[in-house]
Amino acid sequence: xxxxxxxxxxxxxxxxxxxxxxxxxxxxxxxxxxxxxxxxxxxxxxxxxxxxxxxxxxxxxxxxxxxxxxxxxxxxxxxxxxxxxxxxxxxxxxxxxxxxxxxxxxxxxxxxxxxxxxxxxxxxxxxxxxxxx
Numbered sequence: 215x216x217x218x219x220x221x222x223x224x225x226x227x228x229x230x231x232x233x234x235x236x237x238x239x240x241x242x243x244x245x246x247x248x249x250x251x252x253x254x255x256x257x258x259x260x261x262x263x264x265x266x267x268x269x270x271x272x273x274x275x276x277x278x279x280x281x282x283x284x285x286x287x288x289x290x291x292x293x294x295x296x297x298x299x300x301x302x303x304x305x306x307x308x309x310x311x312x313x314x315x316x317x318x319x320x321x322x323x324x325x326x327x328x329x330x331x332x333x334x335x336x337x338x339x340x341x342x343x344x345x346x347x
Contacts, residue, residue, distance in 0.1 A: 293331040312347065
């Protein structure tokens with residue numbers, strides 16, 4: 215009975231030249247990019263400062279984020295600013311960071327950034343991922 219009622223309503227709308235289009239759902243997403251800003255001692259293995267930029271790539275605001283990094287060259291993160299270190303259980307070289315209370319809200323198309331100090335390693339960029347919280 216319900217299916218017949220829905221089919222009848224659709225037929226009436228179509229006959230009148232009206233089409234029903236479902237509303238598009240908001241997407242939630244973020245991307246992260248890693249940029250070396252400073253190197254000392256002649257190479258990244260002596261030490262470096264990196265900036266991680268978190269960008270809202272969705273169609274609605276996000277209320278928090280988590281960035282995961284994986285270094286495969288022996289790089290060690292020694293300090294972080296503008297993010298909270300999150301516990302990680304797994305392989306060496308894997309790090310996770312979450313937003314601070316002041317930089318978790320990112321409007322559509324907006325971004326925020328945090329900094330890392332690193333040492334060791336061969337200077338390669340880590341694999342990086344971002345997840346809205």
